Amino acid sequence: MSSPSGDSGGSGDPEGSGDPEGSGESDDSGSSGDVPSADEVVTAADVEAARERLEEVVHRTPLDGSTTFAERSGADAVGLKLENVQRTGSFKIRGAYNAMAQLSEAETETGVVAASAGNHAQGVALAGRLLDIDATIVVPEVTPAAKIDATRGYGAEVVVEGGDYERSYEHALELAEAENLTFVHPFDDERVIAGQGTVGLELVEQMPDVDTVLVSIGGGGLISGIATAVKADNPNVRVVGVQPEGAAHAKPSLERDEIHTLSEVDTVAEGIADARLLEKTFAAVRERVDDVVSVTDGDIAVATALLAERAKTVAEAAGAAPVAALLSGAVDVEGERVVAVVSGGNANLADHAELCRVGLERLGRSAELRLELAEWPTALGDVTDVVEREGAELDALERTRRTAADDLNRTPVRLGVAGSGPDHLRDVVAELEALDGVSVARHSLDRDV
Template sequence: MNGPGASVPAATDVVTLADVEAARERLDPVVHRTPLDTSTTFAERSGAAAVGLKLENTQRTGSFKIRGAYNAMAQLSAGERDRGVVAASAGNHAQGVALAGRLLDVDATIVVPEVTPAAKIEATRGYGAAVVVEGASYEPAYEHALDIADEAGKTFVHPFDDADVIAGQGTVGLELREQFDPDTVLVAIGGGGLVSGVATALKAHDPETRLVGVQPEGAAHAKPSLDQDRLHRLDEVDTVAEGIADARLLERTFAVMRERVDDVVAVSDTALAVATTLLAERSKTVVEAAGAAPVAALVSGAVDVADERVACVLSGGNTNLTEHAALTRTGLMALDRYVEARLALRGWPTSVADVTETVAERGAELDVLERARPTASDDPNRTPIRVGLEGSGSTHLADVLSALDSHPTVSVVEHSLDAALDG
């Protein structure tokens, strides 16, 4: 692109409402019409009149990606189906292409970067696709997939920069309008396929519907692209949300977003952790960090939604349980409801009971208790341990730590609650 907006097609030349509606007909017997849950908790925290959560984490394969993948692959010629397809993905598009391949009897090869969670890789193989692990991030995996497609004569199924893929993702918007009728819709952005499709579906029915994209701060390429009216590529990405850790938009998604997306905001990884935690606790919903991005924008105040009907598209729920546990623990710490502390015990191991009893008496939860590696500053006549405690807030946890420190056999050496107490 030589200058601002140069060589960018019009959004209508990429995808239209008619394309999305045609995709819906193809997908109707294949995908779930995912539920929309309402949340008083998130409405109260954000000042919105109402909040709806579009649960694409309950979709087949655990994310919205099956919609676009199947819509694109269902339109391949007989020869293209015989030769098979190849795709590159951090996980969710991989599973969508793999399942679509199984349903359409098309061989699929998926290239994934090394950061892809094992759960996503195993699920992709479970749908019958061949998986190739290549590259430290998405970009080298993407380039390797293009090489495979070129050498083997396979069709490359792009995760976002494809009109049929965008149209398939747009069916989320059709369902959302029928279920909730929002004023503002928050959608995560990686490469922009989902937000482009949803915006196409919703803006065609009501141009006043506000579409806001959400990206992690460590992968925030979309807003510079839209503000400068030219594609902006990041040199590197750094975010816990590997599902939307893209470095750029591409021509088609840029063309649609510049006309149909009203704003893009960025959220921190800590905000993603808090949103993931609140979704699990308050809505009983497990999402991956990328899927929590819209709620992160909502509860962090990144977007003003006062007195509006707001819909958040929870785009995926494919996460390792250990990663989800670690992320929610970070979220609890950010909410001042979890503290890590180093204690020194006299009379090990019988004094461990003093710790557990004191924590229980104060109404807190003991999440971790383990011996710590001694350091030069430790009293050699005391046994260092590390504990993790969950409570109702910083005041509650401070009370628990004070009670532990007052016990004859326990000393609190250090803890992570200082910042919250200082605040």
């Protein structure tokens, strides 16, 4: 069996690349002749059937309109499909439950096993509890204790095995064979894909005149299901996949009409840090997805910050990727009605805060300065007075370690400031440089962070 790359469209954690890391070069595997047609994988009827199974199980998540994002992107209207407020914090419960609800009586009695360090784990665990099916989740040793506790909280048995997801995946398959358990794949399963497609059914009902739908791509399960539902409702709706530049395997796959595998991935969006599509998701993506675009990690940081500030929503990096495509201009949506699927919100709060900080820095609304003060700590008062007088906010102020290049008669200080934009903060820098006994050694306003 092929190894999965991970959860598609926002898992919260990487689920392995399925391929060993290498030099950054890629290889190709599979061909169009090896792949089934999209209708052989999943149909609109399958998605409708999944909705019936899920009707009393999942939330019908809101489609939140954003005037700010519409203005910034040039769109006529923007709706945010907030799967980050779904049960377990992501769309994953939809596919997991739909797959497990269709198990045979014998499969139900013996139980299921999955490998995951992220949202797929919690989706399978909750589905198991709701369906009274024993679920075993294999996680790598690096999985945070909080995520293990959350998965156990849904009633699953958690097995910690392996230094990375690849080994956890292999162990899950070994358990499946040894204990006659059913392996629940995170995305390359037609029942999982159909369950994820119920997101698409909801969004076209919430915005019937939608022109473009933006969806993250990891392993491809989410976009395969959504595209199936959306295209069945209106084949003229454009479905666009979004990937980080450091894990951009889907576009080459579409261009070459064969599965393209990356030898390594490198992105802050761990939930979509996948190396390839697999056969079933490739079949759906190549027939039903109109285009795939890439965004930088910096674009994702900006989107994460603005989602928190303007939409009041916490999104994990993978879930913010479609908004990154919208705001960065990676996809032209001028005058269109757009839905961006925010697929998950299970972000580590410290990581989320750091991503937001970087996003604000890239927007020129936050800056870090290194000052050298002739008189310590007397000059600190002058520094804080300038920041206050210029209407900026003081984020951080601390004495920092001296380097060999520093003047021994001056004290190095790290200063963090926030303001309305880069011009505002440059004015603050200019006023600080005008102070006696204060010099600005460097600042981040002109640095590509």
